[in-house]
Amino acid sequence: MKKLDIYKDVAQQIAAVIEGETSVTARYATVSCLLNEAFEDFFWTGFYVVDPLKPEELVVGPYQGTLGCLRIPFGKGVCGACAKVEETIIVEDVHAFPGHIACDSRTNSEIVVPVFDKEGKLAAVLDVDSTKHGSFDEVDKAALEAICKTLLA
Ligand code: SME
Numbered sequence: 001m002k003k004l005d006i007y008k009d010v011a012q013q014i015a016a017v018i019e020g021e022t023s024v025t026a027r028y029a030t031v032s033c034l035l036n037e038a039f040e041d042f043f044w045t046g047f048y049v050v051d052p053l054k055p056e057e058l059v060v061g062p063y064q065g066t067l068g069c070l071r072i073p074f075g076k077g078v079c080g081a082c083a084k085v086e087e088t089i090i091v092e093d094v095h096a097f098p099g100h101i102a103c104d105s106r107t108n109s110e111i112v113v114p115v116f117d118k119e120g121k122l123a124a125v126l127d128v129d130s131t132k133h134g135s136f137d138e139v140d141k142a143a144l145e146a147i148c149k150t151l152l153a
Contacts, residue, residue, distance in 0.1 A: 007143035029062035036064035044129040077101035082112035111136040
């Protein structure tokens with residue numbers, strides 16, 4: 001099955017499961033689980049949310065995968081860089097990314113997508129790490145950004 005078709009299926013599943021669900025935690029958990037189930041090479045799939053008490057810091061949210069670090073300051077690693085620029089970042093080789101936070105050496109590439117609230121303020125980032133090199137491209141970017149737009153809370 002082509003990547004685009006997998007994304008179409010998974011986006012439909014996500015929409016069906018989270019319909020009417022007002023808990024952001026439940027929505028994020030659903031996305032983490034269904035994306036992680038859909039792609040074999042997704043090794044860590046989940047959210048870092050903006051800490052309301054420390055606005056320049058991300059704290060780990062719902063995820064699937066091995067233990068992730070708990071907190072990431074804005075500007076640090078790929079997640080922190082995404083939080084700072086508020087744009088999707090694709091990293092083909094994490095080992096070559098300056099300041100990458102290596103929670104698990106099995107991760108080789110990653111994509112991080114910003115999630116905004118209804119006021120357009122950054123609420124979280126979606127971090128997907130892959131065991132493959134160069135796993136992510138414009139197809140992933142468009143599909144994951146579309147999914148993140150459905151999470152507006
Ligand atoms: N890869 C991330 C760190 C978080 S985890 O790998 C779960 C980064 O450099 O932002």
